[in-house]
Amino acid sequence: MTLAMLINGQASNQIPADDRGFQYGDGLFETALLAKGQVRFLDDHLRRLATGCSRLGIAAPDERTLRDEIAQVTKGSERGVLKIIVTRGSGGRGYRPGSAASNTRVVALHPLNHVSQGALRLRWCEIRLGRNARLAGIKHLNRLEHVLAQSEWSDGEADEGLMLDTEGELVCATAGNVFAVRDGALITPDLRFCGVQGVMRAQVLKAAARLGLPVTEEPLWPDDLQAASEIFITNAVRGIRSVAALDSLQWSETGVAERLAAALSLSDT
């Protein structure tokens, strides 16, 4: 369901079938929370989108135009999920992009689905993430691995799944980044080979620094979670979510997650 959608500035819900986003996943997206009529961390989302465009060689949309379109689709709404998609547009011959500096912008507001409260029950996903440093960090449209990951279980069985890369390193949740607390310090995967540099992840890293919490971004392996006193998942829309269980492992501590959420005023939104 969509509350409002603009495609290249026009009210529409259709894109040309020759759009390279549809043909090859040749584009990027952002998903942000609208709360109290404001898009949370909008500057961060727009910055990551611009970084992604630069990495893929896609003409970045004009920021003022994009902000204006975001204001149009969110006008009069207090709460929802803002989704932005930018693709390389139509054209080119086969895989090869055309020389024209074109793109397609989709700016849409969706209702915020009910989100369960309480600490999350996690599972391990069977599908792995392929490693490719060239695509790591950005929120591109090639998301089959995440789609297949979320296909592995039904709602009742777990709240989220953790994903490993093909070498067995821990990367992320299917729709979020993962943090572990060990000896009072925060650790999160460094995402050098795959995964998305989440907007909430970046906010958590900055808030931790302000709070004087030691933080490291480093390679993490499944066994590292056994030594963790606390685990949480971050997502731009859902905020910071404590983890209660991962298969047979259990955690009851939520203090670091709560301090970070308070520092980021997440409950105010």
Add this chain to the structure above:
Amino acid sequence: MTLAMLINGQASNQIPADDRGFQYGDGLFETALLAKGQVRFLDDHLRRLATGCSRLGIAAPDERTLRDEIAQVTKGSERGVLKIIVTRGSGGRGYRPGSAASNTRVVALHPLNHVSQGALRLRWCEIRLGRNARLAGIKHLNRLEHVLAQSEWSDGEADEGLMLDTEGELVCATAGNVFAVRDGALITPDLRFCGVQGVMRAQVLKAAARLGLPVTEEPLWPDDLQAASEIFITNAVRGIRSVAALDSLQWSETGVAERLAAALSLSDT
């Protein structure tokens, strides 16, 4: 440019922006040659498409419907490129597919671009292919790596690029499979981690068996090409193309490629 397009059986060139093909690259495609009014190797293309649907858990389109739509878009045309896209359709919540067995079918005929004649000059692509056995072989819509590969050079510099995976194994050309001839035997990468099981590749493997040419599918590394007496690239639309040069390496033999092309009657189309 498109000569004819059917979307779910209706003449159209627009798809809903919430289609999962556009949102996540959640789908598959086929590109086939129309020659003398017939789609070359159509059975093979439809079989690979069905295999891909099965691998991704997408409801495969009814084969009779698809064949009927192909007949409609190719009617009255002698020559062109047939492109079929099948996605998981709209719906689901975020990455997670909905439970409905829906899909989106796009069946389109495009003009056949002019293809240069003569042996190909190849280059090495800088971007690598990520390894993920779960997605290997099928022709899914997550093709950013190929798009970025073809962005690395302009038309005049080379005819095609060879791609390695992140571990340095040779996988494919940006739009085709690669074969080497060594001591009279054919060798082609086994594609166990990435790459597409090309329709022309499969035809070449079968034709080689009929001709009594030894064939192995095995891991290949860049150095293996130095020992090759002949190299060729296969692609469903362009057929079998001999390679003349790869950076400073040069080949003049084209005999095996020509025998295979003759066995497959490729020049008749």
